[in-house]
Amino acid sequence: MSERFFPDSMPPPLADTTTLPWWQAAAEHRLVVQRCTSCEHTRLPPAPVCPECRSADSDWKEVSGRGEVYTYTIVHRPIAAGQELPYVIAVIALEGAGGVRIISNLVDVNPDEIEIGSPVELVWEDMSADLAIPRFRPMGR
Numbered sequence: 001m002s003e004r005f006f007p008d009s010m011p012p013p014l015a016d017t018t019t020l021p022w023w024q025a026a027a028e029h030r031l032v033v034q035r036c037t038s039c040e041h042t043r044l045p046p047a048p049v050c051p052e053c054r055s056a057d058s059d060w061k062e063v064s065g066r067g068e069v070y071t072y073t074i075v076h077r078p079i080a081a082g083q084e085l086p087y088v089i090a091v092i093a094l095e096g097a098g099g100v101r102i103i104s105n106l107v108d109v110n111p112d113e114i115e116i117g118s119p120v121e122l123v124w125e126d127m128s129a130d131l132a133i134p135r136f137r138p139m140g141r
């Protein structure tokens with residue numbers, strides 16, 4: 001992406017010990033989901049314990065970044081000065097991620113053309129040298 005989706009005045013996301021590996025992968029433009037090494041359950045956002053089997057053991061599975069729109073909403077009121085409107089918040093069902101969905105934004109899209117089930121692909125927004133945010137756009141844009 002060439003332009004920032006949100007204005008510079010918005011604070012960046014904060015990482016903690018559980019989410020830091022996810023943010024480090026994102027900075028390398030790799031989208032990962034957390035995978036329990038005991039039962040293979042995948043989850044996002046990262047969490048210290050598997051919600052299925054309570055194991056604290058996990059690793060990271062890289063996914064393609066392709067997916068489809070599970071649901072979405074179109075925002076017409078800004079939450080920060082300088083924000084371009086409208087913008088789209090979407091839940092993306094990630095391909096090959098074991099049913100994991102990610103909440104993000106749809107970019108490079110006319111909000112009137114979005115449909116549930118539409119195929120989308122990942123595009124990274126570099127906020128700084130060590131912070132990249134995953135966004136999604138219609139497949140093939």
Ligand SMILES: [Zn+2]
Binds near residue numbers: 052
């Ligand atoms: Zn598990």
